[in-house]
Amino acid sequence: xxxxxxxxxxxxxxxxxxxxxxVIFAGFVAPYDPATQNREFAFAPPTxxxxxxxxxxxxxxxxxxxxxxxEVGHSYREDTSELxxxxxxxxxxxxRIAGMSMSVHLFGxxxxxRVFTLGTDSFGRDVLSRALYGGQISLLAGLVATxxxxxxxxxxxxxxxxxxxxxxxxxMRVADLFLALPWLYLLFAIRAFLPLQMEPLQAFLVLVVVIxxxxxxxxxxxxxxxxxxxxxxxxxxxxxxxxxxDGYIVWRHILPGAAGVxxxxxxLLIPQYVMAEITLSFLGLGVGEPVPTxxxxxxxLMQMSVLQSYWWMIAPALLAIPFFLGxxxxxxxxxxxxxxxxx
Numbered sequence: 001x002x003x004x005x006x007x008x009x010x011x012x013x014x015x016x017x018x019x020x021x022x023v024i025f026a027g028f029v030a031p032y033d034p035a036t037q038n039r040e041f042a043f044a045p046p047t048x049x050x051x052x053x054x055x056x057x058x059x060x061x062x063x064x065x066x067x068x069x070x071e072v073g074h075s076y077r078e079d080t081s082e083l084x085x086x087x088x089x090x091x092x093x094x095x096r097i098a099g100m101s102m103s104v105h106l107f108g109x110x111x112x113x114r115v116f117t118l119g120t121d122s123f124g125r126d127v128l129s130r131a132l133y134g135g136q137i138s139l140l141a142g143l144v145a146t147x148x149x150x151x152x153x154x155x156x157x158x159x160x161x162x163x164x165x166x167x168x169x170x171x172m173r174v175a176d177l178f179l180a181l182p183w184l185y186l187l188f189a190i191r192a193f194l195p196l197q198m199e200p201l202q203a204f205l206v207l208v209v210v211i212x213x214x215x216x217x218x219x220x221x222x223x224x225x226x227x228x229x230x231x232x233x234x235x236x237x238x239x240x241x242x243x244x245x246d247g248y249i250v251w252r253h254i255l256p257g258a259a260g261v262x263x264x265x266x267x268l269l270i271p272q273y274v275m276a277e278i279t280l281s282f283l284g285l286g287v288g289e290p291v292p293t294x295x296x297x298x299x300x301l302m303q304m305s306v307l308q309s310y311w312w313m314i315a316p317a318l319l320a321i322p323f324f325l326g327x328x329x330x331x332x333x334x335x336x337x338x339x340x341x342x343x
Contacts, residue, residue, distance in 0.1 A: 027095025038124030084113030148212025153219030161227025
């Protein structure tokens with residue numbers, strides 16, 4: 001990998017790290033609790049942040065003005081008589097990070113002011129706060145489901161490649177079956193047999209297990225190919241000659257050679273599985289309200305009136321795009337690096 005590619009890989013990694021940090025520490029970055037309702041601000045548009053005062057002079061501290069809505073139509077106008085300076089590291093709704101209760105938020109305004117950076121939903125809940133908290137569920141689903149897929153795929157692919165014979169044939173025929181099935185429809189079919197109404201935690205666990213279980217076939221085939229090649233290496237034969245056990249050979253000599261393939265698959269599978277969670281939750285088959293996820297937040301766009309009038313409700317999709325693009329480019333760069341490594 002040349003210097004330019006190293007810079008690209010580093011930059012992409014940093015961008016993804018910042019995006020993941022914003023989601024992981026959503027309680028700090030988000031200005032409000034995702035469940036806090038402001039019924040008087042239903043479908044309020046994104047709050048305008050001002051940098052010039054009424055005289056047109058630039059101010060170093062940005063501010064927002066209070067908004068007032070009419071009784072129908074959710075039409076809002078700014079009240080120029082009230083302004084609230086934007087502040088950083090303010091105290092607000094309590095949240096928990098790593099078991100610690102905190103109340104400091106990255107930004108906010110003094111009460112009774114409100115700052116809805118990405119507007120509000122039908123219950124007056126802050127869309128930015130819900131999108132950041134929802135990202136925790138969606139990304140965690142992708143990460144856990146990917147871990148399940150790679151554990152199953154690595155184990156079965158390793159068995160098939162290392163021992164071969166009838167075991168290899170049996171595992172690969174099952175893998176062919178899973179590859180032939182359209183995974184999205186398979187997810188729908190499996191989910192259809194489960195209760196429609198489930199607790200959020202139960203729904204999350206079912207979701208990640210189902211998503212993670214159906215995608216093992218491709219990683220298994222790739223790992224099998226690496227193991228088939230590695231088991232014929234001279235150092236493996238030498239290890240056998242010294243009396244090394246199968247487990248020792250696989251752990252010390254074969255799996256390290258498959259690490260590049262496994263990491264590449266992880267980078268590619270995480271966004272796919274996040275999209276699977278978004279799709280199922282969007283259709284009402286995943287984690288439901290009031291727990292936010294990117295999928296169930298986008299469910300509101302099924303109503304044509306919302307889609308036409310309140311464009312900011314698409315914010316979760318806009319927030320997910322950088323994640324998908326970042327993982328795609330990172331996977332391409334990492335895959336090129338793995339392909340250049342000489343066996």
